Amino acid sequence: MAKPKRPTPKPARKAPPSKKQKPAARQAVKQPPGPKKAPKAAAKQAAKKTAPKRPADPFGEKALTQVFTELLRRAATSIPPDVLVALEKAREREEPGSVARDTFDVLIENTRLAKQDSRPICQDTGMPFFEVAIPRGISIGAIERAAVEATRQATKTGFLRPNSVDTLTNKNPGDGAGRGMPIVHVHEGKGKGLSVQLILKGGGSENVGTQSALPNVDLGADRDIDGVKKVVLEAIFNAQGKGCAPGVIGFCFGGDRANGYNEAKKQLFRKLDDTNPDPTIAAMEAELLEKGNLLGIGPMGYGGKTTLLGVKGSYLARLPACYFVSVTYMCWATRRAAVEVLPSGKTVYSQ
Amino acid sequence: MSAVKKLTTPLTPEAVRDLRKGDAVEISGTIVTGRDALHKLWIKGWPEYPDLTLRGSVLYHCGPVVRKEKDGWSMLAAGPTTSIREEPYEASVIAHYGFAGIIGKGGMGPKTLAALKEYGAVYLHAIGGAAQVLARKIVRVQGVRHLEEIGVPEAMWILEVKDFPCLVTMDSHGESLHEELKKSSKAIFDELIGKTKAGAA
Numbered sequence: 322m323a324k325p326k327r328p329t330p331k332p333a334r335k336a337p338p339s340k341k342q343k344p345a346a347r348q349a350v351k352q353p354p355g356p357k358k359a360p361k362a363a364a365k366q367a368a369k370k371t372a373p374k375r376p377a378d379p380f381g382e383k384a385l386t387q388v389f390t391e392l393l394r395r396a397a398t399s400i401p402p403d404v405l406v407a408l409e410k411a412r413e414r415e416e417p418g419s420v421a422r423d424t425f426d427v428l429i430e431n432t433r434l435a436k437q438d439s440r441p442i443c444q445d446t447g448m449p450f451f452e453v454a455i456p457r458g459i460s461i462g463a464i465e466r467a468a469v470e471a472t473r474q475a476t477k478t479g480f481l482r483p484n485s486v487d488t489l490t491n492k493n494p495g496d497g498a499g500r501g502m503p504i505v506h507v508h509e510g511k512g513k514g515l516s517v518q519l520i521l522k523g524g525g526s527e528n529v530g531t532q533s534a535l536p537n538v539d540l541g542a543d544r545d546i547d548g549v550k551k552v553v554l555e556a557i558f559n560a561q562g563k564g565c566a567p568g569v570i571g572f573c574f575g576g577d578r579a580n581g582y583n584e585a586k587k588q589l590f591r592k593l594d595d596t597n598p599d600p601t602i603a604a605m606e607a608e609l610l611e612k613g614n615l616l617g618i619g620p621m622g623y624g625g626k627t628t629l630l631g632v633k634g635s636y637l638a639r640l641p642a643c644y645f646v647s648v649t650y651m652c653w654a655t656r657r658a659a660v661e662v663l664p665s666g667k668t669v670y671s672q
Numbered sequence: 673m674s675a676v677k678k679l680t681t682p683l684t685p686e687a688v689r690d691l692r693k694g695d696a697v698e699i700s701g702t703i704v705t706g707r708d709a710l711h712k713l714w715i716k717g718w719p720e721y722p723d724l725t726l727r728g729s730v731l732y733h734c735g736p737v738v739r740k741e742k743d744g745w746s747m748l749a750a751g752p753t754t755s756i757r758e759e760p761y762e763a764s765v766i767a768h769y770g771f772a773g774i775i776g777k778g779g780m781g782p783k784t785l786a787a788l789k790e791y792g793a794v795y796l797h798a799i800g801g802a803a804q805v806l807a808r809k810i811v812r813v814q815g816v817r818h819l820e821e822i823g824v825p826e827a828m829w830i831l832e833v834k835d836f837p838c839l840v841t842m843d844s845h846g847e848s849l850h851e852e853l854k855k856s857s858k859a860i861f862d863e864l865i866g867k868t869k870a871g872a873a
Contacts, residue, residue: 420694424799427799427802427805428799428801428802430805431801431804431805434804434805434808435804440748440749441748441803441804442801442803443751443801444734444736444749444751444803444807444825445735445751446737446749479737479739479748481737482735482737482749482825484825491709493824493826495823495824523801524753525753525754525778525800528754528757558857558858558861561778561853561854561857562777562778562779562800562850565777565801615860615864616857616860616861616864617853617857617860618853618857619853621797621799621800622779622849622850623797623849623853624849624853624856652800652801653800653801
């Protein structure tokens with residue numbers, strides 16, 4: 322059962338064969354080959370005349386590997402602007418000289434240093450979760466392989482920690498990839514471009530996520546909006562400072578267990594200052610944010626006025642017998658990044 | 673915040689007993705990292721480290737991002753990991769190796785709190801996610817143990833630190849800031865959800 326320890330390049334099971342063939346195959350029908358990988362001298366010359374630097378296929382594995390690697394770097398080293406604003410506001414709310422305020426000073430300074438030196442904000446660079454919307458007719462396999470290869474490259478260069486452990490053998494292969502890691506979800510989008518949303522979610526915050534089934538007699542939580550709010554608030558209370566407070570809550574009510582968690586996690590792609598288009602959910606979010614902060618847990622669980630930076634919710638249909646409430650916790654170092662790859666090969670990164 | 677207390681490892685029993693919940697401290701000297709896999713490895717066979725002075729030293733719950741350099745290692749990111757996972761093992765680890773301080777985040781439970789009291793040790797909370805600020809307090813990587821067995825994040829890194837900032841959240845007198853916060857937030861939580869039972873509305 323011993324898995325080879327990955328000598329130098331990639332294990333044989335993955336990309337190589339298709340990787341070599343693909344550009345050539347596509348070149349025939351699509352654009353002229355990029356100058357670097359052209360297999361033949363003739364093709365090379367043609368490339369020089371017509372196509373300059375752009376990769377042959379912006380949605381191909383090779384081009385996407387580069388884009389995803391850069392996306393991972395950005396997510397790991399640079400805090401999204403809305404999260405920084407939330408941290409700064411939280412700092413202002415705390416008393417000068419208090420432990421809570423001093424802690425916010427350190428958090429903010431830490432994000433500055435990480436960006437300045439392009440180093441990970443947190444050493445737990447987390448589970449990469451890619452949500453990819455593709456135009457019609459694009460290879461899903463190429464996207465999945467690119468995400469795996471990008472994770473390996475970002476791990477090799479130290480933007481990610483070698484964060485994957487083989488659960489069966491307890492061995493760390495050292496390259497950040499493994500069974501089901503990174504997580505890559507692909508669906509067909511509406512546009513002609515390919516858009517990617519990424520979060521890096523650390524283990525400490527993942528550990529304090531919860532899923533419960535309503536009703537819950539102990540909490541007096543029925544199968545209704547009020548019951549959902551009670552269960553989410555309990556999760557916030559139980560997390561205390563352990564998920565690296567102040568965190569961001571993603572929640573989903575309904576769905577089956579697997580989709581409920583997934584939908585909760587997808588809420589973490591949202592910006593902290595957005596407003597839920599559904600007024601009922603928007604009101605739940607606002608109330609839970611306010612009540613969560615009343616708990617007084619504060620940054621790191623040291624006590625303070627800000628226990629949460631945001632609450633984002635959603636719901637899914639459910640079976641009559643089921644009423645799940647899934648809660649996911651994202652640490653203060655909410656690492657998210659997005660990129661849009663246009664058919665021209667142009668890339669637009671955002672956070 | 674009261675004045676920061678400067679401490680150098682190995683810590684003396686007097687220095688440890690002098691520390692109280694809520695004290696801000698800065699640690700200098702040699703510390704070692706250890707987390708999940710190392711704790712498991714330790715309790716299985718209690719390996720010895722004759723060339724290290726662990727008694728009075730400090731254990732740091734940390735899984736760093738490390739880069740191999742020509743002449744050693746550099747710490748690219750090194751904040752604390754959640755400590756509560758080591759709750760089943762930490763009391764025995766403190767008893768066996770004689771650590772005088774545990775650095776981590778999130779706090780630990782009653783078993784560890786009792787061990788801190790019995791053996792004279794403290795729990796030092798470092799700021800979670802502050803991996804850049806804290807990595808800069810590590811001035812040198814002195815060595816590493818068990819790297820092949822358990823990998824970079826879990827290995828026992830031997831670090832020289834300078835003014836590594838922490839907050840005493842569990843002291844050797846049975847006091848825990850985490851217990852305190854849990855109690856106070858529980859009272860607020862109970863009030864916020866009301867007392868009605870399901871079906872009673």
